[in-house]
Amino acid sequence: MKLLECTLEIDDIDAFVARLGEIGERHDVTIQAFDASYVADRTHLDRAVELADRAIARGENIARDRAVEILLYAAGRRQIDDALEMGVGEGRQQAVVLIDADSSGNEGSRAEAAALEALREFAVVDTEPTLESPDEKTLCSFFEITDAERAATDASLAALVCERVALLEVEK
Numbered sequence: 001m002k003l004l005e006c007t008l009e010i011d012d013i014d015a016f017v018a019r020l021g022e023i024g025e026r027h028d029v030t031i032q033a034f035d036a037s038y039v040a041d042r043t044h045l046d047r048a049v050e051l052a053d054r055a056i057a058r059g060e061n062i063a064r065d066r067a068v069e070i071l072l073y074a075a076g077r078r079q080i081d082d083a084l085e086m087g088v089g090e091g092r093q094q095a096v097v098l099i100d101a102d103s104s105g106n107e108g109s110r111a112e113a114a115a116l117e118a119l120r121e122f123a124v125v126d127t128e129p130t131l132e133s134p135d136e137k138t139l140c141s142f143f144e145i146t147d148a149e150r151a152a153t154d155a156s157l158a159a160l161v162c163e164r165v166a167l168l169e170v171e172k
Contacts, residue, residue, distance in 0.1 A: 004124070007124070008092070008124060010090050023118045024067070027111045030102065031097065031119070038139065039074070040161040047165050055069060144164075
C-alpha cells in the first residue's frame with residue numbers, strides 16, 4: 001500500500017472519481033481518496049485495507065467495489081452514504097490518497113508506484129504531509145470518541161479510531 005499525502009483541487013467530483021477509477025484500472029490497483037482530517041494515521045488505513053480484504057475473501061463484503069469496501073472499513077460504517085463523509089469533495093483540500101495492489105511482491109509494488117506517479121500528475125496541487133497532525137476534533141466527532149472514553153484509557157486517539165474500524169467487523 002502506498003499513500004499520497006497532498007492538497008487536491010477538485011472542480012468536478014464525478015469526473016475526479018471516474019479518473020481515479022481509470023488510473024486504478026490501467027495499473028490494476030485500488031485507489032481511494034480521503035479527506036485527511038478523517039484519517040488518524042497510516043495504521044488506520046492499513047487496518048481498513050486488511051479488514052476489507054478479509055471480508056471480500058470470505059464473501060462477507062458490504063460493497064461490490066474494493067475501494068468502497070475499504071472506505072466503509074476506514075469510516076467504521078456499514079452505510080455507504082455515511083462513509084462518504086470521509087471522502088474528498090469539490091474544492092481545495094488536504095487529502096490522503098490510498099493506492100493498493102490486490103497482489104503483493106514486486107509486481108504489486110511496481111503497479112502501485114506507476115499509479116502513484118499518474119496521480120501526482122492529476123489534480124494534485126502540492127504533495128505535503130497531511131497525517132502529521134491529526135484533526136482530533138473531527139476524528140472524535142466522526143468516530144464518536146468521547147472525552148470520558150479518552151480519559152479512561154492511555155490508548156492513543158489513533159488506536160481508538162482503529163478500534164472503531166475493527167468494530168465494523170463485529171457489528172455485521
